[in-house]
Amino acid sequence: MGTILTIATSKGGAGKSTLAQCLSANLAQLGYAVTVIDADANATLSDWHANVYEGAPFRCLAECREVEVIDAAQAEAEAGDIVVIDTAGFANLTAASAISVADFILVPCMPDRSSTREAIRTARKIESLGKAARRALPYRVIGTQWRTGGLVESATLDALKAEGLPVMRYALPHLSAFRKASFTGNLPVSGRLGVEADRLIGELTEIGAIPAARVGSAA
Numbered sequence: 001m002g003t004i005l006t007i008a009t010s011k012g013g014a015g016k017s018t019l020a021q022c023l024s025a026n027l028a029q030l031g032y033a034v035t036v037i038d039a040d041a042n043a044t045l046s047d048w049h050a051n052v053y054e055g056a057p058f059r060c061l062a063e064c065r066e067v068e069v070i071d072a073a074q075a076e077a078e079a080g081d082i083v084v085i086d087t088a089g090f091a092n093l094t095a096a097s098a099i100s101v102a103d104f105i106l107v108p109c110m111p112d113r114s115s116t117r118e119a120i121r122t123a124r125k126i127e128s129l130g131k132a133a134r135r136a137l138p139y140r141v142i143g144t145q146w147r148t149g150g151l152v153e154s155a156t157l158d159a160l161k162a163e164g165l166p167v168m169r170y171a172l173p174h175l176s177a178f179r180k181a182s183f184t185g186n187l188p189v190s191g192r193l194g195v196e197a198d199r200l201i202g203e204l205t206e207i208g209a210i211p212a213a214r215v216g217s218a219a
C-alpha cells in the first residue's frame with residue numbers, strides 16, 4: 001500500500017500545484033511509482049502534465065468530485081508508491097475528502113498575513129477531520145515563495161508557531177525557475193531545482209511522510 005500525500009490550503013496561489021509538480025517529477029525521477037490526483041476544477045496540474053510536462057513519467061488523473069476522489073486515491077495507492085493530491089485554493093468538500101484519506105498533509109504557506117491565516121484555518125480543519133475520524137492526520141506547514149531570513153518570513157513563522165502549528169524546516173524558496181517550469185514543462189531535476197527537491201524529499205522521508213524505499217515498483 002502506497003502513501004497518500006495531500007497538499008492543501010484554502011489560500012489560492014499559495015504554491016500547492018508548484019509543490020505537487022516539483023515533488024511528483026522528482027519522486028518519479030528517483031524511481032517511485034507516482035500518481036498525482038488533480039482535485040482542482042481548474043485542472044492546472046493535469047493540463048500541465050498532459051500538454052507540457054517532459055520529465056520522468058508519472059500518472060496524473062483529474063478528479064474533483066468529493067466521493068470519487070477517495071476511491072481514486074485508495075485505488076492508486078494500492079497500485080503505486082506515492083499518491084499526491086493537489087487540491088483547490090478554497091475550502092470545499094473535495095479538499096476535505098483529500099485531507100481525510102491522506103497519510104500525510106502538507107499545508108503550503110507564503111510569507112504574508114492572509115496565507116498565514118488560511119494555513120491556520122486549514123490546520124484546524126485537518127485537526128477536526130482527524131478528530132471526527134478518530135485517527136491522527138499528521139501534517140506540516142511548509143513555507144513557499146520563501147526568502148530565508150526575511151522579516152515577513154520571521155513574522156509568518158512566529159504566527160504559525162504561536163498557534164502551535166508544526167512547520168517543516170525546509171521551505172520552498174522564491175525562484176523564478178519554478179514559474180518558468182509551468183510553461184516549459186521541463187522541471188529540472190538537477191541543478192538548483194534538483195537540490196531543492198532533494199532537500200524537500202529528504203525531510204519528508206526523515207519525518208515519515210513518504211516511504212524511504214519504493215514499495216510498489218520493483219526496487
Ligand SMILES: Nc1ncnc2c1ncn2[C@@H]1O[C@H](COP(=O)(O)OP(=O)(O)O)[C@@H](O)[C@H]1O
Pocket residue numbers: 011012013014015016017018019044089144145146172173174175176177178179180182
Ligand atoms: N517557490 C516559488 N517561486 C516562484 N514562484 C512560485 C513558487 N511557487 C509558486 N510560484 C508561482 O506562484 C503562482 C501560484 O502558484 P501555484 O502553485 O499555482 O499555487 P496554488 O496551486 O496554491 O494556487 C504560479 O504562477 C507559480 O508559478
Ligand SMILES: [Mg+2]
Pocket residue numbers: 016017018040044086087088089
Ligand atoms: Mg493549484
